[in-house]
Structures are given as structure tokens and as C-alpha cells.
Amino acid sequence: MPLACLAPLFVDYEYVDVIVKALEIMSQNMTKHPFFVLIEEHDQGPDLVSVGGNKIKYDDLIAMGESDFEIVKPKDEGDPISVNFTSGSTGEPKGVLYSHKAAYLKSLASVRLYDMGVAPVFLWTVDMFRCNGWCCTWTMAAVGGTNICLRNVSAKVIFDSIVLHNVTHLCGGPAILNLIADASLTVPFKVRLIVAGVLPMSRVMKVEGLGYTVSHAYGMTEVLGPAIVKPWRSTNEHKKDNIVVENVDVKEPETMASVRHDGKTIGEIMFKGNTLMLGYLKDPKATQEAFKDGWYRTKDLGVIHPNGVIQLKDRAKDIIFTGGEIISTLEVEAVLLSHPKVSEAAVVGKRDDYSKETPCAYVKLKEEYYYGAMSCQEILEFCEERLPDFMVPRTVVFGELPVNSTGKVQKFTLRVKANGMHSNIGHKNGCQI
Template sequence: MIYNYVQVAALAPNVPALYELHFAVPMAGAVLCTLNTRYDSAMVSVLLEHSGANIIFVDYQLLHIAKGALEILSKKGIKLPYLILIKESYDSVPDKISVPETLEYESLLLTGRPDFKIVRPNDECDPISLNYTSGTTSNPKGVVYGHRGAYLNSLAAALLNEMGSMPVYLWTVPMFHCNGWCLTWSVAAQGGTNICLRSVTAKAIFDSVGAHHVTHMGAAPTVLNMIVNSLENERMTVREKVTVMTGGAPPPPHVLHKMEEFGFIVHHSYGLTETYGPATICAWKPEWDSIPPETRAKFKSRQGLQHLGMEEVDVKNPDTLISVPLDGKTMGEVMFRGNTVMNGYLKDEKATREAFKGGWFRSGDLGVKHPDGYIELKDRSNDIIISGGENISTIEVESVIFSHPSVFEAAVVGRPDDHWGETPCAFVKLKDGCEATEGNIISFCRERLPHYMAPKSVIFQDLPKTSTGKTQKFVLRQKAKDLGSLSKGSKL
């Protein structure tokens, strides 16, 4: 699949060098593997070994992580990749770096040849990049992207973002995540300007929007949450509307509503690492302009329709592959097929076969299809809670908890119960300076949900996250499991 290609890894935040590598590496006929900046040395060593990286570009702030990874590989007798250091300035790192085969990025560029000829792919499906999944449910898998899929998804991403010529794009989405949702290439195709953020904060976002007249940005729901909960002294008036594409878990309606008030136009997309990032968009309908803001936000939080680069998206019965009725109620698994679906998982033929069983890529997400054809996610297949024979969508419960005025973040998982099988267990992080008790949260939910759907236990803590802002529910499920059954013979 990619064994005959030079593998070039990169461990860096959103800095200009990482953007440049998205062009330099493919143009040299190699495959780019961007690594998650929150991984520790042990995980980086695993991915370097698995990918077979020959070269690794490392940002100076992450040099200690890379050095630790190389030490682990060295002890295992594995040939080390060449390390190329990315400096912020010549004073940003010590003069002496005790890493073998070390070069410096800007010095390396000076050795380039103006007459260099681009190494073009022999086949349009040849690999262009390797992206590891974010590991929300298990260890990361290596997802192989092809030139054709990346090209098509880049053009589709520009359309999804309503991106005209010469946009100004603010990099809040990590470039290491699905190659920045393929927008690394989209922005260049449109002759745009890239504003790189090494560290994403609400103040940095507002400052950048004002200073650079940002037209577009991307953001996971956690970043949207950061913006709407920012302090007053961190904000500034957004004088020109900023188009924001968000993905991941459906943003709570009140977050979408608040973003609109701040001057951000949010487009809700949906996809996975295996679909090159965004695969659907909640295309706006003019008739929705006249409906109440809260209802409008609920419509906007749907996952919508496939983009032009994707052949088909459907919600199907996972056993029969029959499409579910367009009733907004019958749940099935969201499935994809088309050019913008991955080539496969690196060195894992079994997982690749399972993912494409029946000729469709199986997302593992459960959803419904509305009468207008728009899909709406209800849960991950392994996140759905079955309590007393009733299916409980954790997304619906989380949306209600999010609307509590004291709640900053929330995640719901199933907690084993000797009587009901499972009961909803909520993990909640409160806003700074706010208070709430377990009883407050439970009562709040019972007033807005059928009682069997309301959490039976609430734990207050920070939520474990991947680098892309997704909650690691497998961590929370294990914690809920360790708590044991809430009670025996309990009644809803």
C-alpha cells in the first residue's frame, strides 16, 4: 500500500513549516504522516515504528517528546529516522542538541534546488498521506489517503466553507488532524492567506480575527464552547462575519445560537478520519431563516447531506444493508462510499475488510434520516445505552445537560446496573465560578427528558480529550464500570 514510499513524519503544532510540508513532501514523491502533538514519547515511538518513518520534522517545543521516542526505538534496535528541527527562531533551542542525524529546517531549505522537478504520482490513487485516528475508542489506526481523494475533498471543503478567492483562514483545526480537514490544500487552491495559531485560546482567536480580517476558520465543538464561554475582556467585536466549519459531536443548540450572536456563521459538517475529514454538510435552507432561534439551532446541528466529492452517504440497517425509512426515528448505521473514503488501514487488512463489509464504509455511528433526506447522528454504536430494554441516545442527554446554565462540558456513558443492565452516568465540568450538585443536574434532566433517560449518577471532573477535542469516552466508560452497579432493584 505505502511500503515503497519514503515516509516523512511531522510532530508540530500549527506553524508555517507544517503547512509547507503538506506540499513539499508529496511533491518529493513521499508520504506525509502528521503526528498528534498530545501524544507522549511512548505513543510517538509506536507510530514511528508502525509507519516506518524515514524522516521526522519536530517543532522545538516538542523536541523532548521526539527524543524520548527515539530513545525507545534505539533500545529496541530499530533504525532511527533522521530528525529535522523546526525552530521558532535561532534562540528558541539550546545550541547543542544530543540527537543523532539532526538537521535544522531553515538550513535544510537553503540546500534546495530551484530546478527541482516535482515527482508526480504514477497513479491518482497512490498514497499522499498517513493519518492516525484520534483514538477515542481504541489505539490509533493508520488511515491511508490517496492523491485523488485528497484532491476531491480539498475542492469539496472549499465549497462546504463557501470559500471564495483569496480567503484569510485562521488555523484552529490541527493540521495533523485529517491534514487540517484537507483545508491545507483548499486554502492554497483559492489563493488564500494562512494565519497559524501555535496555541488556541479564545483571546488568540478574537485577536486574530480583528488583526487579520479573518474570513474563515474551523473548530471542533470544544473550541466553539471556549469562544461562547470566553471572558468579556477576551472578546472583541467581530465586524465582518466569519464562516466557521465545525465537526465532531453535534454542537449544543445554545452554543450555535451564541456563536451567531458573536458574529460567527457556523456550518455543521460531519465526517471521520477515514473520510478525509468532512463528508457531509448541513446545507442551509432559506425557509429556516424565519423559524425561532432555538429551533433553527436544532436544525443546524444535524449532519445533513453528502458533499459533491462523496458518492453516497446513507443510514442503513447494519445487518441487512437496507436503508432506514425517512421518518427521523428509525436508527441505523451511517455508511459511506466514494472517492473520498480512505484507501485502507496501514498493515491491518482485517480491520480494512471489516470496515468495508458489504461494499460500504461502516462509520460505527448511529443515526436517523429525516423526511428531507438530512441525516442526524444519535450516537456511536458503542456509546448507545440500553437501560431496561430502552435505547438511550447519549447525545440527546448531553444536549440537555449542556443547556444547564452552570455546565461547561458534559459527557454521558452507560454505568453497569444489576437490575437495568445500564443506567446513564454523566461526567460534568462546571463553568468557572458556578456551582451545581448531582441532584441539581439530575432534576434538571428529569424535567426535560423521559425519566429513564435522565442520569442516575453525576461525576464532576475535567473530561479526558484527544488532541482534536473529542471526549475519550472509553476512559469514562471504564471509570463508570469501576464504580459498579448503582443499586440493586432500583426503580426509574
């Protein structure tokens, strides 16, 4: 059906060519072009002539603003403010609805959670499309902080930006930690680095030695990003200042009883509070399942230690059951990532007639190492020195790891590949490149 009216389309100068090509493809179904707002960067302005339809530069649009503009407020604090798509690590991406209330509360709580202080300077190494930039897009506006945006993320760009702009905070996944560790560039002042994901101890220690203060974050799109953040060297790991969501617990999913605080009994990590999603876009069934019994079910497995500390063990779909033992793939991955030659690693369960499942490791080496320069034997011996025998991978596969559009490893794909391999007996003969 022809589109008679289209909303304004904001286009960064870097993507003008992409938009022009898209319009050429869509032109047969459009009665008129959308209104373009073109974003320039310094003297690298876009080619306005190449873009059809009405257009205006972003700075010119801002200059047209009126000081007496009346802010249009939501009719209800529960109204949607944004939709964030999950990265689909399970192969089933969903649109996650955020409310004004949840975003407001999470944004203000993040000031304390990330220890923002006065006049923070935030370096954008986390994607803004990921949980609205962990809600830091709003947090920085609330505190009047400075945003430093990057087009390309590299160790040198991060270091130069920190020195030039006096950056106080940056965050992201383990890849950021690895970039900083590998570069070995010491910052001239303390910088807070918040990382969500597997943290190899050796990497963290190296990064802290370079002048960073590292904190470990746990969360997901459905809880508006990190829900628990604690300093890596925390002396009081379970203090309330580390938690954003009102209620956090590890429960037996069938009975909904809290698990014993023994550090051994595994249950599902659950959340309940005001900083959770409204639900999944146009998917009431999935929403109902996620909030069964009034708690958001993360599908993450964890334990509670005697001192109250919650420890994540693994995703329910990823945990490996082998010969009566339970293997956390996250713990095996942390060991693999601590190897000086390894860039990325993922571990999945591989069906086994004798043990039910055995760990299969997929390993990507750093760019300076070619795959023939490292053997499976080296990986296995490295793991044997640091893990119990039942956790040592029985199969090692070298190569690129499949990732989705947001860079998250697609373990469901690796699992299919692992189970398509021939069975291996013994853990020192399973190797592929």
C-alpha cells in the same frame, strides 16, 4: 539493530530539548545522528549547538530550492499519500491510509463545502494531525489562501488573530465553540466557524450573536474528515452542496436495505465513494469488515427524516437501551453542555437489573466553579426540564473526563467505571465527586 541511515527530521524550536533527550536515550542503538531541519520562529531561534549531527535551518533549506525542480508525481492516484491514526475512542486506534486521489478530491470539494471564496484566511484551531487538518492543509494550498498557525489556543488568541489577520474561517470540536461563547468577544466582521461534534443550541445562538456563522460537520478519519457540513440555520438541510461523499445512506446492517424515511427507524450510517480511506494500515481484516458489502460502515446510528435529512443518533456502542426505550447519549450530552456551569460532559450506559441500562452522566465544571458549588440535584432538575423522564441521568459523577492523546473522551473507560458503581434506585440519589 543499529540504524545506519535515518531520514531528515524536521524539529520545531519549541521541541529541541525533547529531541535532545530522545537522542540521548536512542544513542546506544544509532551509528549516526539523523539530519535535522530546525524551524525557527522570528527571533526565537533554537540552540543549534545542543543538537548533535548534521543540521540546517528551515529557511536556509528552502533557499536552496531550485526553480526548475521536477515534481515527483505518484505512479498511481491510488498510492498512499499519508497515514492518519484514529483517536481510539473505542480503545482500538488504527492507522488510516489516504490515497492521492481521495485527498485531492476532498481538498477541492472542501473549497465549496466550507464556502472558502476568494483569498480565504484560515485560523488553525483544528489539529493538523487530525485527518491532515480536515484536508485543509491541501485546500488552502489549492486556493492560495493564508494560514494562521497558533501555538496556544485560547479565546483571546482566537479573537486577536481574527482581528489582526482578517480571518475568514476556523474549525474544530465543540471546545472551540465553548471558548468563543464563554469569552463573549464580538468579532467586527463575519467569520465562518465549522464545528464537528455535539452542538448545544444555546451555545450556537450565543456564538452567532457574536458575529460568527456556525456550520455543523459530521465525519470521521476514515472519510477524510467532515463528509457532511451544513449551516446551523440552513433552510435546505439536505442539498447536495452539503455532502462530499458520493453516496450516503442509513441502512439496516444485516439486509443492507435503506431504512424508512420516517425519522424513527434506526439504521447504520454508511458511505460509498471516491473520498474514503484506502483501508487500515497492515490490518486487512479490519479493512474488510469496514467495507463489508462495498459500503464503509461507520458504526454510527441514525435516522432519515421524510425530507431526506439524515440525523445522527449515536455511536452503536454508546446508544443506551432502557425499559423499551432508546436513548441517544449525544442528545443528553447536548442538554448537559447547555448548562452555564458545565464545561464538558459524557454520558454512558450503566447496567441496571430493572431497566437493562440507565444513563450515567460524567460532568466537568468550568474552571470558575468548584465542585461543591453545584449539586447533582441541580443537574437532574436542569435535565428534567428539557428531556423525557427516561432520558434523565440516574447517576451523576463530577470530575475530570479521561481523554486520549487527541483530546477525545474515552467512553469505554467511563463505561467500565460506571458499571463498577453500586446500583442506584431512583434518579435523584446517584452522585459522586
